[in-house]
Amino acid sequence: GCGGQSAENGGEQTAASDVIKIGFLGDLTGDTASYGKNTLEGMKMAAEELNADGVLGKQIKIVEADHRYDKAEAANIVQKFINEDKVSAIVGDPTTGITKATAPISNQGEVVQISAGSTGPEVVEIGPYIFRNTLLDAVGGPATMDYAINELGWKNVALITSVNNDFSVGLSKIFKDAILANGGNIVIEESVQDGDTDFSGQVSNIKGKNPDFIVFSGYYTEGGLIMKEVRKQGMNDIVMVGGDGLQSPTFWELGGQAVEGSISYCGFSPEQPTDETAKFIEDFKAKYSKDPDLFHAQGYDAVKIIAAAMEKAQSADPKVFRDAMAQTKDFPGVSGITTFRENREPIKSPVYLLQVKDQKWSLLKKVPVDMD
Amino acid sequence: MAFLDGLLPAYYESIIITVGIYIILALGLNLITGVTGQLSLGHAAYLCIGAYTSAIVTMKFGLPFIVALLCAGVVSALFGVLIGFPVLRLTGDYLAICTLGFGEILKSVLFNMPYVGGAMGMAGIPPKTTLLNTVIIALLVIIVMIRMERSRFGRSLVAIREDEIASECMGIDAFKYKLQMFAIGTFTAGLGGALWAHKIMVLQPRDFGFMKSIEILNMVVLGGLGSIPGTILGATLLTAIPEILRFSSEYRMIIYGALLVIMMIFRPHGLMGNMNFNTLVKRTFKRFNAGADKEQKNKKSGMEG
Amino acid sequence: MPLLELNEVTIKFGGLIAVDSVDLTIEKGQIQALIGPNGAGKSTVFNLVTGIYPPTSGTISFKGQTINGKKPYNITKLGIARTFQNIRLFNELTVLDNVKIGRHCRSKAGPFGGIIQPPSVKREEKEIEQRSLECLRLMDLGDKAEELARNLPYGEQRRLEIARAMASDPEILLLDEPAAGMNPQEKMVLVEKIKKIREMGLTIFLVEHDMKFVMGISDRVAVLDYGKKIADGPPDAVQKNPEVIAAYLGKEVI
Amino acid sequence: MLSNFFVQLMNGIALGSTYALIALGYTMVYGIILLINFAHGEIFMSGAFVGLILVTVFHVHIVIAFLGAMLFCMIMGVIIEKIAYKPLRRSTRLAALISAIGVSIFLSNLANLIFGASPTSYPPTEEILFPLKSFELFAGAQVTNLQILIIATSAVLMIILQYFIKNTRIGKAMRATSQDYDTAALMGINVNRIISYTFAIGSSLAAAGGVLVGIYFGVVKYNMGMLIGLKAFTAAVLGGIGSIPGAMFGGIALGVGEMFAVAIGLSSYRDAIAFGILILVLLVKPTGLFGTEIQKKV
Amino acid sequence: MLNIENIDVNYGAIRALVQVSLEVNEGEIVALIGANGAGKSTTLRSISGLVKPQSGKIIFEGQEIQNFPPHKVVEIGISQVPEGRRVFPLMTVLENLELGAFTRKDRAGIKEDINNIFLRFPRLEERKQQPAGTLSGGEQQMLAIGRALMSKPKLLLMDEPSMGLAPMLVQEIFNIVKEINQTGTTILLVEQNARMALSIAHRAYVLETGSLVMSGLAKELAENEAVQKAYLGH
Numbered sequence A: 001g002c003g004g005q006s007a008e009n010g011g012e013q014t015a016a017s018d019v020i021k022i023g024f025l026g027d028l029t030g031d032t033a034s035y036g037k038n039t040l041e042g043m044k045m046a047a048e049e050l051n052a053d054g055v056l057g058k059q060i061k062i063v064e065a066d067h068r069y070d071k072a073e074a075a076n077i078v079q080k081f082i083n084e085d086k087v088s089a090i091v092g093d094p095t096t097g098i099t100k101a102t103a104p105i106s107n108q109g110e111v112v113q114i115s116a117g118s119t120g121p122e123v124v125e126i127g128p129y130i131f132r133n134t135l136l137d138a139v140g141g142p143a144t145m146d147y148a149i150n151e152l153g154w155k156n157v158a159l160i161t162s163v164n165n166d167f168s169v170g171l172s173k174i175f176k177d178a179i180l181a182n183g184g185n186i187v188i189e190e191s192v193q194d195g196d197t198d199f200s201g202q203v204s205n206i207k208g209k210n211p212d213f214i215v216f217s218g219y220y221t222e223g224g225l226i227m228k229e230v231r232k233q234g235m236n237d238i239v240m241v242g243g244d245g246l247q248s249p250t251f252w253e254l255g256g257q258a259v260e261g262s263i264s265y266c267g268f269s270p271e272q273p274t275d276e277t278a279k280f281i282e283d284f285k286a287k288y289s290k291d292p293d294l295f296h297a298q299g300y301d302a303v304k305i306i307a308a309a310m311e312k313a314q315s316a317d318p319k320v321f322r323d324a325m326a327q328t329k330d331f332p333g334v335s336g337i338t339t340f341r342e343n344r345e346p347i348k349s350p351v352y353l354l355q356v357k358d359q360k361w362s363l364l365k366k367v368p369v370d371m372d
Numbered sequence B: 001m002a003f004l005d006g007l008l009p010a011y012y013e014s015i016i017i018t019v020g021i022y023i024i025l026a027l028g029l030n031l032i033t034g035v036t037g038q039l040s041l042g043h044a045a046y047l048c049i050g051a052y053t054s055a056i057v058t059m060k061f062g063l064p065f066i067v068a069l070l071c072a073g074v075v076s077a078l079f080g081v082l083i084g085f086p087v088l089r090l091t092g093d094y095l096a097i098c099t100l101g102f103g104e105i106l107k108s109v110l111f112n113m114p115y116v117g118g119a120m121g122m123a124g125i126p127p128k129t130t131l132l133n134t135v136i137i138a139l140l141v142i143i144v145m146i147r148m149e150r151s152r153f154g155r156s157l158v159a160i161r162e163d164e165i166a167s168e169c170m171g172i173d174a175f176k177y178k179l180q181m182f183a184i185g186t187f188t189a190g191l192g193g194a195l196w197a198h199k200i201m202v203l204q205p206r207d208f209g210f211m212k213s214i215e216i217l218n219m220v221v222l223g224g225l226g227s228i229p230g231t232i233l234g235a236t237l238l239t240a241i242p243e244i245l246r247f248s249s250e251y252r253m254i255i256y257g258a259l260l261v262i263m264m265i266f267r268p269h270g271l272m273g274n275m276n277f278n279t280l281v282k283r284t285f286k287r288f289n290a291g292a293d294k295e296q297k298n299k300k301s302g303m304e305g
Numbered sequence C: 001m002p003l004l005e006l007n008e009v010t011i012k013f014g015g016l017i018a019v020d021s022v023d024l025t026i027e028k029g030q031i032q033a034l035i036g037p038n039g040a041g042k043s044t045v046f047n048l049v050t051g052i053y054p055p056t057s058g059t060i061s062f063k064g065q066t067i068n069g070k071k072p073y074n075i076t077k078l079g080i081a082r083t084f085q086n087i088r089l090f091n092e093l094t095v096l097d098n099v100k101i102g103r104h105c106r107s108k109a110g111p112f113g114g115i116i117q118p119p120s121v122k123r124e125e126k127e128i129e130q131r132s133l134e135c136l137r138l139m140d141l142g143d144k145a146e147e148l149a150r151n152l153p154y155g156e157q158r159r160l161e162i163a164r165a166m167a168s169d170p171e172i173l174l175l176d177e178p179a180a181g182m183n184p185q186e187k188m189v190l191v192e193k194i195k196k197i198r199e200m201g202l203t204i205f206l207v208e209h210d211m212k213f214v215m216g217i218s219d220r221v222a223v224l225d226y227g228k229k230i231a232d233g234p235p236d237a238v239q240k241n242p243e244v245i246a247a248y249l250g251k252e253v254i
Numbered sequence D: 001m002l003s004n005f006f007v008q009l010m011n012g013i014a015l016g017s018t019y020a021l022i023a024l025g026y027t028m029v030y031g032i033i034l035l036i037n038f039a040h041g042e043i044f045m046s047g048a049f050v051g052l053i054l055v056t057v058f059h060v061h062i063v064i065a066f067l068g069a070m071l072f073c074m075i076m077g078v079i080i081e082k083i084a085y086k087p088l089r090r091s092t093r094l095a096a097l098i099s100a101i102g103v104s105i106f107l108s109n110l111a112n113l114i115f116g117a118s119p120t121s122y123p124p125t126e127e128i129l130f131p132l133k134s135f136e137l138f139a140g141a142q143v144t145n146l147q148i149l150i151i152a153t154s155a156v157l158m159i160i161l162q163y164f165i166k167n168t169r170i171g172k173a174m175r176a177t178s179q180d181y182d183t184a185a186l187m188g189i190n191v192n193r194i195i196s197y198t199f200a201i202g203s204s205l206a207a208a209g210g211v212l213v214g215i216y217f218g219v220v221k222y223n224m225g226m227l228i229g230l231k232a233f234t235a236a237v238l239g240g241i242g243s244i245p246g247a248m249f250g251g252i253a254l255g256v257g258e259m260f261a262v263a264i265g266l267s268s269y270r271d272a273i274a275f276g277i278l279i280l281v282l283l284v285k286p287t288g289l290f291g292t293e294i295q296k297k298v
Numbered sequence E: 001m002l003n004i005e006n007i008d009v010n011y012g013a014i015r016a017l018v019q020v021s022l023e024v025n026e027g028e029i030v031a032l033i034g035a036n037g038a039g040k041s042t043t044l045r046s047i048s049g050l051v052k053p054q055s056g057k058i059i060f061e062g063q064e065i066q067n068f069p070p071h072k073v074v075e076i077g078i079s080q081v082p083e084g085r086r087v088f089p090l091m092t093v094l095e096n097l098e099l100g101a102f103t104r105k106d107r108a109g110i111k112e113d114i115n116n117i118f119l120r121f122p123r124l125e126e127r128k129q130q131p132a133g134t135l136s137g138g139e140q141q142m143l144a145i146g147r148a149l150m151s152k153p154k155l156l157l158m159d160e161p162s163m164g165l166a167p168m169l170v171q172e173i174f175n176i177v178k179e180i181n182q183t184g185t186t187i188l189l190v191e192q193n194a195r196m197a198l199s200i201a202h203r204a205y206v207l208e209t210g211s212l213v214m215s216g217l218a219k220e221l222a223e224n225e226a227v228q229k230a231y232l233g234h
């Protein structure tokens, strides 16, 4: 196997001059395969669009590698991207865990890595080559709680966390602080796990506490199923409020009528087309015949941001275009308008507060975000 | 000292370190399942304990890596004994499911432990694992395993696998031996865990699930239960195969699954059967000698077995 | 003091009394046989003596020391070794390794000894090997040392069981139907071997259905029927005992 | 407090009976060929998907879909056995176990490729089966008609299977085969056919479970076999692997145990408690709740 | 009735049978004797289809059966008391007997035959509901014999049926063999107890390391000096 591989690499290296390689580091076969697959679809679409005109006169080539949510494999992949494929940039995993395992390698190898989705703490601190582009929970979470408690007047909260999902655990912390800061009252905290399908026990517990609303920090699959169980047990007028983890058509595909009225924040909404997103959504539907979700949008934007930085720096060398990328300002992505702070942390504005109406997200409120 | 580091492209270095860690893990499991016949479906749990221990020792107590490495082994072994004490009295599939259960319990507990970051885990672990120290530890483990296999202790373990009642009637305190053996096997897993932690730099409970245990088990069975060279080969192959299959992208795991079935069907006793190191050396040597006279003829048969 | 003594030993399996208050004394240096119909409880007596089952009641003592309730591995160490009616060899091990395991209780290197292999351990290992080879030669298996146990023919497997038991330097050897499946020729060889072992100073406790074999070799014969001892004495007396004839021997024996 | 107890008890029984439904097939295959058939979970998943496709794409009646899924998986189970397990019958059990793991990885990734990694929803119960109705049993403990259906199905299957295995000719042949292939053949038993029957029955049970559980939870996903399969396997062992009533009660015990963990506020330790129960039970009774302990005879 | 023509059987490198030919006529008792490892069991296993001969033919009532699977062989009327008893350890004594009658459909007849076996071996009746694995060695042997009788075979292959049995029962077993032979069952008997075997057999064959070395009337062989020396313990 090794012999064949090196020959192949040799071949690619000579051809490297007329393509710009961007690595896709994601999960295609593991537990988080749905995030990885969607990110990749978004990236491919972006690359296709860019290749119509070329970037710096070259073609973008997405080099895919599946890590099946195994950090050892992810680490090897990043090494391969850097040493063998000689990629210019890596679109990193949407999860914080994998990003933290791979970012130090990228940074040391001086290749730009932009995580399309990781929201946990201490990611960009890993080094100057590490970026991320996603609406930070620290921004969206408080805005949402503020709205629910102060504008809708709901006080009593049932908070549900998915304990095996780091995103959910992190967001729950943010939600909790925001609830308390706004004078809300957490009447019960429950835990679920990603992959669970039965929530009857937790919902029965919640029912006994009569909350005004349910805050869930996890993803759409469990969110939809929890709400179904909530209705099944006869709680007919409370809704779910959550993070952008709920942003997927799967949410109502699974939840049906039960998720009507649910609220979440996000930086991207297929139902709220702006000039940029309208075209993206239309093209996406044409290409994949389904609605895009948050991961599609983030994967798409990541490639576009990289390409823009390359054009600006007139170079595909990460050591060169990294600076241009760090100066990205008001980039009109489909997942929101992005500006990088000095520490490469994104500020995305505005935050949309959305609500499910007739099995679609509809706009409740646009919250502008302070640019510092 | 660091003559090995930087000798190879970083990608290959990274893969070799991964292979080395898996060899260490698989040899520990081989001792438990291959040599002694106690099916464990929870080896990843000890990898996990070793990894977390080592991360805690270096990050929270600021102690050097070598200390962390030892602590990882010892703490893993302690848990091994703690779990082994009740569980090793069970047999066959009941033992298997209990080891599996322990792995799941451990994960569940870690998710709920803020000290180690819960689901977010621990990040920023100093990268102390190098090609050199991995190779040294792997070699040490291999040597220890080979020596043990040939000793009175190793022989008794095989006897327990073959017939526990008869071995008790020969004066072997089967339970005590199983416990000692489990301690050694889990100690080894702990070492692997320490190397893992300081290579990957991030630990999350989800990395150490059931499937990780299964992966390690696959290496042992595929290589040949009870065979040290087999286990090394199995660990190398199964780390390399997904890497080689990388071109096939999302078909990769389908192919991997099918390959497992095919390899088992064609080599039901594993790639190396139960060949031990001695026979391997003898055979290679024989072939080498024979090759001096009849090089031509040997080329054909040299491919198999 | 008798070497092995059973005192009102009883064991029940559910409602079944497999061994029913059996008294038995075996003197040092004797060949004691235990015979009886199928299912009389002979193998069960062996299982009791070697600690596989704890007796429901009664005591078993070896050299004056009570051993019931002790684990098999402790009992072996005291000097009691056995073979099995259904051969139980370590099939995937070589013949020599099988015997080496028999030597287990007379050696002591632990896991660390095995890893570090100090001179004392090496010496011990050498001793194990020599003694094991002696035992193999005793049972005429010297040239089969490197074969896998499972590849031996039946008769040789039976002999290997004896060699393995001998390796533990027992004072008493329990043989459960050692001649089963052997032809008359092989049985004759076996008789010689057993006599030789006795000459080495060992006591032998034997279960066997071949009466020619039993009567020709034993000093004393005890008879079990339905778990109860119905006779005990020198072979010719037992052979004439009408109760034994009715329950076990039948009319035309030997 | 007391009412919450009954509510959670019902929740537990309902959840447990879904485990039981799958555990029955597990335990049956185990009982015959002593193989932990890791692919059983994937067959269950396939059954759920086939049922879904029949209902949503071919618009057949749910009963037909149910039978269709069973038939499909029956064939699939038999083929899997022929390809992946039969050649390994005389090898170590671990070889067959690894082969089963290979099949399981293969099937779940195949499903990932075909159906995607995102979960797919089942049509609402009222559209395909019947409108959900709940009945108040006592003290606030509700039970829906769907739950009753699942509990009843598992119970009926348990009784039929138990009778079948203990009392019919084929059932006895299955047990004999599990203990000694060669001797079973010497009795005139067509061993290959018996094993095929076993897989056919076990796999169609898995499919039935898949469709029912799909309807019940409203969702199917490529990796659901692993997640639920692991619990079902645990249930089977808890009950005493190989024992049919054991699988049923093991499943329910596990479901109820988990639910009480949730009820007392330990929902984040739910899995730990489920497996903790298992380990505790095995320590007290090493062959599971209903497993018969065979005295070792030397 | 049964003709074996030049069969060879190898287990890997071991040549267990070399060009073995023998025949069993309807109504006969034929004994097959030989030392340990001579290939006696292998011969019976090839007839039953448990091992496939590498070459040669096995013909039963005019039909070539060397490629039949074992269950097919049972269906055409050949059953075996296997070496080492091989009872189903987790099934009760009664269930073991019922399995012996697996190919039969006549429920009443089966019941009656079970009762007959209990009459012959009262021990088994006492242990009716006990798992066969916990029976004593001799009890298991009785069960194995009883089980083979349950299929009412035309040809019964018996592999060391007297092994591990008490003297009285050994006598009883040979009586039974004679008796079922008289009621029309043909028997091929492998025995270490060659004296007994030759005393009830019509004809006998002697196997030595995989080859037939002698055959003839049982009485004559019993008087043959070489046979006496090697197998009868004179």
Ligand SMILES: Nc1ncnc2c1ncn2[C@@H]1O[C@H](COP(=O)(O)OP(=O)(O)OP(=O)(O)O)[C@@H](O)[C@H]1O
Pocket: C013, C016, C018, C036, C037, C038, C039, C040, C041, C042, C043, C044, C045, C085, D295, D296, D297, E127, E134, E135, E136, E137, E138, E139, E164
């Ligand atoms: N573990 C057990 N459970 C139930 N019954 C048992 C068990 N062990 C033995 N028995 C019964 O106890 C009786 C004595 O058995 P044992 O094996 O001691 O007989 P034995 O005298 O050795 O007979 P044989 O000469 O046939 O070997 C038998 O009837 C057997 O069925």
Ligand SMILES: Nc1ncnc2c1ncn2[C@@H]1O[C@H](COP(=O)(O)OP(=O)(O)OP(=O)(O)O)[C@@H](O)[C@H]1O
Pocket: C151, C152, C153, C154, C155, C181, E011, E014, E015, E016, E034, E035, E036, E037, E038, E039, E040, E041, E042, E043, E083
């Ligand atoms: N499964 C097997 N694998 C390899 N060799 C075998 C196998 N079965 C039998 N043999 C070998 O084949 C030869 C004939 O064996 P077989 O069992 O037929 O002898 P036998 O005459 O029945 O002997 P015994 O009196 O010991 O039962 C022996 O050398 C034996 O070791």
Ligand SMILES: [Mg+2]
Pocket: C042, C043, C044, C085, E136, E137, E138
């Ligand atoms: Mg006995």
Ligand SMILES: [Mg+2]
Pocket: E040, E041, E042, E083, E159
């Ligand atoms: Mg034989």
